Amino acid sequence: EAQVTQNPRYLITVTGKKLTVTCSQNMNHEYMSWYRQDPGLGLRQIYYSMNVEVTDKGDVPEGYKVSRKEKRNFPLILESPSPNQTSLYFCASRRFIDVMSDTQYFGPGTRLTVL
Amino acid sequence: AQTVTQSQPEMSVQEAETVTLSCTYDTSESNYYLFWYKQPPSRQMILVIRQEAYKQQNATENRFSVNFQKAAKSFSLKISDSQLGDTAMYFCAFMKHERYNAGNMLTFGGGTRLMVKP
Numbered sequence: 185e186a187q188v189t190q191n192p193r194y195l196i197t198v199t200g201k202k203l204t205v206t207c208s209q210n211m212n213h214e215y216m217s218w219y220r221q222d223p224g225l226g227l228r229q230i231y232y233s234m235n236v237e238v239t240d241k242g243d244v245p246e247g248y249k250v251s252r253k254e255k256r257n258f259p260l261i262l263e264s265p266s267p268n269q270t271s272l273y274f275c276a277s278r279r280f281i282d283v284m285s286d287t288q289y290f291g292p293g294t295r296l297t298v299l
Numbered sequence: 300a301q302t303v304t305q306s307q308p309e310m311s312v313q314e315a316e317t318v319t320l321s322c323t324y325d326t327s328e329s330n331y332y333l334f335w336y337k338q339p340p341s342r343q344m345i346l347v348i349r350q351e352a353y354k355q356q357n358a359t360e361n362r363f364s365v366n367f368q369k370a371a372k373s374f375s376l377k378i379s380d381s382q383l384g385d386t387a388m389y390f391c392a393f394m395k396h397e398r399y400n401a402g403n404m405l406t407f408g409g410g411t412r413l414m415v416k417p
Contacts (some may be wrong), residue, residue, distance in 0.1 A: 226392075
């Protein structure tokens with residue numbers, strides 16, 4: 185089954201404690217991205233990656249890091265989380281070639297609370 | 300930069316009736332794509348329908364159809380014969396088209412929460 189998985193699904197942490205949210209896809213997609221969802225703001229892109237070792241900033245990259253060492257994985261790293269990073273996070277992937285013929289697949293979401 | 304606006308934070312509709320969700324956007328691009336995504340309580344994001352801006356014909360997918368007005372920069376979603384399973388948050392999204400740059404991101408509206416009542 186084609187899918188994007190994220191772990192953990194729920195996380196409560198404290199300010200300053202480094203954390204990583206993992207994302208993995210089994211569709212051999214080149215393109216992967218991270219979004220955060222906040223009430224009234226919809227989803228905003230944090231970072232994206234067009235292939236292994238190729239990453240770039242989205243709309244709201246401050247306070248986040250990513251890496252793409254393998255095609256299937258795209259972890260999101262919060263080096264020093266702050267309460268304003270409390271949000272619902274989505275990982276997504278699609279094929280690189282054609283933005284319209286290929287659906288963007290979203291993961292199930294990770295609810296992060298930073299105290 | 301593009302912006303997407305959904306002016307209806309919440310809507311409700313009776314089962315089997317028709318409902319229209321509105322979406323407007325602002326862009327200087329001439330070639331782009333528009334999408335509607337559904338987010339049920341499971342929080343998964345599910346693509347409902349998509350439209351290429353260069354196509355005048357409105358997209359349809361079963362009970363879902365859009366009214367795309369390019370000049371007015373409007374992209375509304377019509378759900379016919381509403382079902383209880385349509386209860387969800389709906390997001391309108393914009394993506395500009397750049398043929399040789401697939402790193403295009405989706406710009407989302409704030410969402411409309413739709414409740415289908417039995």
